[in-house]
Amino acid sequence: MLHAGNFSQQAVSAVGVNGASIVRVRFDTESGVARIAVNNNQGAADPIPQNIDSVIFLGAYQRGNFYSGQIAEVLVYDREVEGADLLALDTYLHTRYAIERTPDPLPPTIVFDAVPQNMMLARCGDSLIVAGRVAAARVKNVAVTIDTNGVDVVSQSFFDLAVDATFRVGFVVESGAHLYNVVVTADTGGVELDTVINNRNITCGEVIAITDNPIRSLVRRDSPSPFSRTYGGNFSSQRADTLYKASSAEGTGGGANVGGWGLYMQNAIIEKMGTPTMVINGGVGGTSIQQHLPDPNNRLNLSTIYGSWLYRVIQSGSKDRIRWLFWYQGESNSGADDYTALFDQLRNAWLEDLPICSISWLCRYVRDVVGTDITNSATPSASSKTVTQRLLSTPPPASPSTMAVTTAPTDISPSANNSSTSTASPSSV
Structure with missing residues (x-):
């Protein structure tokens, strides 16, 4: 399903069509989640933009053309089809066209009050909680296992549980290159245990903000380190887009893209300093x-760049964690006469929304270089220098240790005469 022409944020079914099938596609306007089911087997539950077109295309865009084939029948309802109506419709279609229907999934066995998300980047030293309530009588025992680097940190079982019985386990996330895995299993009387939760690659580290107008900085073919991640989608307009993801520099933005130099920086920080990072990208x-x-x-x-970026900052719990923000202005109006005044507005917004952020960046401003190699661009204009000096004049927070931002490799690094290096000081390094 494609909305608003956003190819980087489509709903794509993980369940394929093999022969005659019944495909059910639903979009929830309130949550922004699109759901695709093939023969009642759910294949997608993805956040996508709101639909801005009155036309719904069948088979469009997803590596194919418009639908070409016969339509057996069209059913029109004067109400939303849900609940008993939906079940009756499904039963009718599967029966009439002799297509096997996947049984409805069983109701949840456990309802969780707290559980660390997949690929979560927590605060170092925090205690993360796994807590839940038994919701099905067939659950007899529950086991919680948490491991890192192949060693169990927590292994706890709860026996002879009744409906509404609760359990709770906590563990501390320690700093460094550690990946924690959380597995919750339930004994429901079957031959094998049911895996209820299998959230992996949880770690802790520093959160970095990027908001910019990149030129060549988007595309880079590096693979992300397991410790380099982002949150939500780059310039996503969906409230439901709140998952931790591996950072990417493929394509031209959207999704998990953090930009070429952003990914290089993340990989360099874990390689040289042993600190995992998460980038909230507003570029x-x-x-x-x-x-x-x-x-x-x-x-x-x-629907604004700033609002999308700030929403992801808040939803990820990073508002009071971000101490470094990088602004990289590209080709668009960086030499305009009112640039300094506009930048002051933007800078004041950052200072208001990021209470502990040190305005101390590696910055470079480029003007009149559209279509040229920015790594060999001319010296910045006087107005650009003024803004850069203002940025770098804000002192970093006091700390006994120092984090240095180094230049990137030659394909994305600034020239020697047109770069600045700033330092800041993370307490966890």
């Missing part, structure tokens, strides 16, 4: 600085 190519300003009437307007 969108081809944009002016005006487009990065917050909506004065609604700071969390998800």
